[in-house]
Amino acid sequence: MVHGRALLLKIIDPHIHMVSRTTDDYQAMALSGIHTITEPAFWAGFDRGTVEGFRDYFNQLTLFEPARAAKFGIKHYCWICLNPKESEDLQLAEEVLKIIPEYLDRPTVLGIGEIGLNKNSRNEMKVLEKHVELAARKNELILVHTPHLEDKLKGTRLIMDVILNHKEIDPSRVMIDHAEEHTVEEIKNKGFWVGLTLYPQTKFSPERAVDVIEIYGSDKIWMNSAADWGISDPLATLKAANEMRMRGHSETLIQKVFYENPKAFLSQCSKFEAS
Ligand SMILES: [Zn+2]
Secondary structure (H helix, E strand, C coil), X not given: CHHHHHCCCCEEECCCCHHHCCHHXXXXXXXXCEEEEEECCXXXXXCCCCHHHHHHHHHHHHHHHHHHHXXXXXXXXXXXXXXXXXXXXXXXXXXXXXXXXXXXCCCCEEEEEEEECCCCCHHHHHHHHHHHHHHHHHCCEEEEECCCHHHHHHHHXXXXXXXXXXXXXXXXXXXXXXXXXXXXXXXXXXXXXXXXXXCCCCCECHHHHHHHHHHHCCCCEEEECCCCCCCCCCXXXXXXXXXXXXXXXXXXXXXXXXXXXXXXXXXXXXXXCCC
């Protein structure tokens, strides 16, 4: 049922970590109508430890992955940063922040992300502040990772405050991702975009995510699979789209949530072109 009708739907998955996925996933996504994706920089599961380690990763994100995706007819864009978990070694963080601008200028890099907080620590706050300063200085889009579970509301507020302190940053150029029911309204009211993450076990089920659309509306909101090394599903967006369809939402609204909205946000970077 999903596949028969999903061919009509064009989907952008704006948050997915393809470095941790197989080519089978690229193939399945291409067959399912997901022809444009964006990949934020994230933690590798271990600390990279050296500037060279980060260069290797940034090269993988900007050179290898777009070429691998292109073989399946998928446009691959990315975001560059240090992960919040990589903030505790401040000296290394400083060195990596110095090389980030080189990568921001590459043709498939859309901005700075996913930055944010993990445990809301003091060093994480310092590195977050530096990323936000860099984004402000270079007029880059920002993709924000918000902390998990009990730290989420506090962390989301701390991050929004850091960004709003920079009057030159327009909040409509900032995506606050991994939002949940108790953070959506506040994020929207402050003028930011809202990201919902669909995970098979943690984060949103298709049902919960569609509830959010029904309660808070479909403006300035996107959904993503955030598929990575853990239990996750690169076709999660299709399942949420199908949930909307089963509840009787129009194809126009579905297309808005899964294609037009991410396209509108991402097109604020002139390098982005949806397929
Ligand atoms: Zn992520």
